[in-house]
Amino acid sequence: MRPLLNxxxxxxxVALVLVFIVxxxxxxxxxxxxxxxxxxTVAAELGVVAIGVSFLMIAGEMDLSVGSNFALSGMxxxxxxxxxxxxxxxxxxxxxxxxxxxxAVNGLVTLYARIxxxxxxxxxxxxxxxxxxxxxxxWPISIxxxxxxxxxxxxxxxxxxxxxxAVWWFVIGLVFCLVLEKTAYGNWVFATGGKRAAARALGxxxxxxxxxxxxxxxxxxxxxxxxxxxRMGSMSPVWGQExxxxxxxxxxxxxxxxxxxxxxxxxxxxxAVTMASIRIGLVMVGAPSYWYxxxxxxxxxxxxxxxxxxxxxxxxxx
Amino acid sequence: MEEVSCRARQDPLMEAIGLCKRFGRVxxxxxxxxxxxxxxxxxxxxxNGAGKSTLIKILTGVYRPDGGELKFEGKPVxxxxxxxxxxxxxxxxxxxLALIENMSIARNFFLGAExxxxxxxxxxxxxxxxxxxxxxxxxxxxxxVRCATDDVCVLSGGERQAIAIGRTMYFGGKLLILDExxxxxxxxxxxxxxxxxxxxxxxxxxxxxxxxxLYHVYPVADRFIVLEHGRKVADLAKDEATxxxxxxxxxxxxxxxxxx
Numbered sequence: 001m002r003p004l005l006n007x008x009x010x011x012x013x014v015a016l017v018l019v020f021i022v023x024x025x026x027x028x029x030x031x032x033x034x035x036x037x038x039x040x041t042v043a044a045e046l047g048v049v050a051i052g053v054s055f056l057m058i059a060g061e062m063d064l065s066v067g068s069n070f071a072l073s074g075m076x077x078x079x080x081x082x083x084x085x086x087x088x089x090x091x092x093x094x095x096x097x098x099x100x101x102x103x104a105v106n107g108l109v110t111l112y113a114r115i116x117x118x119x120x121x122x123x124x125x126x127x128x129x130x131x132x133x134x135x136x137x138x139w140p141i142s143i144x145x146x147x148x149x150x151x152x153x154x155x156x157x158x159x160x161x162x163x164x165x166a167v168w169w170f171v172i173g174l175v176f177c178l179v180l181e182k183t184a185y186g187n188w189v190f191a192t193g194g195k196r197a198a199a200r201a202l203g204x205x206x207x208x209x210x211x212x213x214x215x216x217x218x219x220x221x222x223x224x225x226x227x228x229x230x231r232m233g234s235m236s237p238v239w240g241q242e243x244x245x246x247x248x249x250x251x252x253x254x255x256x257x258x259x260x261x262x263x264x265x266x267x268x269x270x271x272a273v274t275m276a277s278i279r280i281g282l283v284m285v286g287a288p289s290y291w292y293x294x295x296x297x298x299x300x301x302x303x304x305x306x307x308x309x310x311x312x313x314x315x316x317x318x
Numbered sequence: 319m320e321e322v323s324c325r326a327r328q329d330p331l332m333e334a335i336g337l338c339k340r341f342g343r344v345x346x347x348x349x350x351x352x353x354x355x356x357x358x359x360x361x362x363x364x365x366n367g368a369g370k371s372t373l374i375k376i377l378t379g380v381y382r383p384d385g386g387e388l389k390f391e392g393k394p395v396x397x398x399x400x401x402x403x404x405x406x407x408x409x410x411x412x413x414x415l416a417l418i419e420n421m422s423i424a425r426n427f428f429l430g431a432e433x434x435x436x437x438x439x440x441x442x443x444x445x446x447x448x449x450x451x452x453x454x455x456x457x458x459x460x461x462x463v464r465c466a467t468d469d470v471c472v473l474s475g476g477e478r479q480a481i482a483i484g485r486t487m488y489f490g491g492k493l494l495i496l497d498e499x500x501x502x503x504x505x506x507x508x509x510x511x512x513x514x515x516x517x518x519x520x521x522x523x524x525x526x527x528x529x530x531x532l533y534h535v536y537p538v539a540d541r542f543i544v545l546e547h548g549r550k551v552a553d554l555a556k557d558e559a560t561x562x563x564x565x566x567x568x569x570x571x572x573x574x575x576x577x578x
Contacts, residue, residue: 178440178442182442182443182445183434183440183441183442183443184432184434184441184443186443187421187425187428187429187432187443188429188430190418190420190421190425191418191421191429194418194419194420194421195415195418195419197415198412198414198415198416198417198418199418199429201400201410201412201415202429202430203400203401203404203430204429204430261418261420261421262420
């Protein structure tokens with residue numbers, strides 16, 4: 001029992017079960033295949049961002065600009081396909097490169113100007129949102145023709161109501177779980193976020209690790225924008241405004257430490273599922289969607305409090 | 319071959335000649351000579367600001383000296399970074415930078431030198447080997463750990479020092495530099511750490527032990543170097559000085575002892 005309780009994901013697992021019990025007791029249809037498909041579809045786009053944010057958070061840095069990155073990179077993909085007539089695959093590469101660039105700028109400014117990443121990426125959040133609004137003049141862009149790449153990204157359905165974007169999310173999640181837990185690089189990520197000076201003293205290239213993770217987070221935010229464009233066929237420069245905080249919330253609910261050095265990718269993915277379940281559940285029971293934020297806020301605090309409590313109980317027993 | 323091994327025995331493991339280091343107008347080190355033999359424990363003593371940490375940072379490649387030269391195993395060396403020093407087997411255990419609390423003992427032990435296995439085209443950590451080797455290597459030098467997958471934060475200060483020292487020995491370190499290893503430990507734990515230092519010496523490592531506490535370093539050290547205002551004021555073998563002599567030298571300088 002103890003190894004299980006020791007896992008950082010206990011808090012979020014309990015929260016997820018509670019959310020399911022509440023909605024299931026209100027509406028039996030909450031547990032059918034269609035609803036679960038909707039949940040993983042909504043969780044996928046948030047989850048891809050949350051994986052990046054967690055990976056960076058474990059290395060000891062924050063990224064508030066992922067929401068703006070999501071919108072801008074999605075816009076880049078949409079505009080290159082519709083207005084510039086690019087080959088969709090080349091446009092996808094360009095959109096991901098845009099995300100990588102945003103991540104790289106975040107990393108360079110944070111690491112070389114020695115500004116806290118909270119500040120750097122707060123600025124970046126506003127800056128790139130402005131660029132996205134300027135490029136689109138504030139209008140959403142829709143793609144009406146059938147683009148196979150967009151179907152492959154998110155348009156196609158795989159199982160009942162679940163979109164293919166959920167598959168990409170699972171694959172990315174699996175890869176990052178492995179990288180974090182089972183590779184030397186993952187060991188360096190934990191060390192860099194856990195105690196940077198000690199990691200450096202032992203020969204870990206801490207700055208390179210942080211820089212790499214900033215870029216990965218940027219790429220994943222961009223990919224999430226592309227997945228959503230694939231699923232919805234349109235992208236608006238005002239989408240993803242709450243995405244940064246939602247992704248951080250998913251990571252924190254999933255047992256990741258805000259100050260770095262502790263956490264799991266699986267926890268962040270469960271966090272994303274929890275938040276998607278709340279979103280879908282509120283729609284199903286016919287509650288106004290305004291409740292979503294309040295619910296999520298409650299879950300964030302409750303899950304983290306539960307984690308802290310469990311941590312105390314475990315350390316007493318030792 | 320014969321001649322080389324013979325030379326290696328005569329040469330000190332590490333030798334510093336006429337080291338100088340200035341920071342702006344502040345002279346941190348002035349014309350300091352130090353030699354360390356393999357299998358020797360040297361106590362490095364001096365008040366705050368005497369130049370101990372500047373000296374150590376030069377020996378470990380953190381700073382470049384403004385003057386003087388460094389030799390390792392008889393050959394001149396010029397360290398561009400701490401990595402260069404580590405490559406030769408110079409390892410430093412800093413008081414609170416030795417280990418990362420929220421990682422397991424095994425992950426800490428192999429940090430920066432992780433063993434991996436190729437599985438399906440990917441280099442994955444060999445966790446089983448990490449755990450087994452960590453437990454074996456630590457047991458081998460007399461350090462008992464319950465379980466190498468436990469987080470470091472459940473360990474006491476002495477156990478943490480022990481693991482850091484054990485790691486250096488396992489990875490073939492030749493010169494072990496310990497920065498105040500006993501300053502935050504209980505009496506019992508201090509004795510244990512002193513035991514590991516003796517064990518390291520028995521295995522032929524050279525040890526530089528930096529401390530404020532002469533009673534900790536005296537029983538295990540063979541020689542004592544005292545710095546004062548960036549100069550070396552004493553370099554004495556154990557049979558040349560008692561604990562009280564050394565305390566007086568650290569407190570009052572070499573003149574202080576002459577006056578007595």
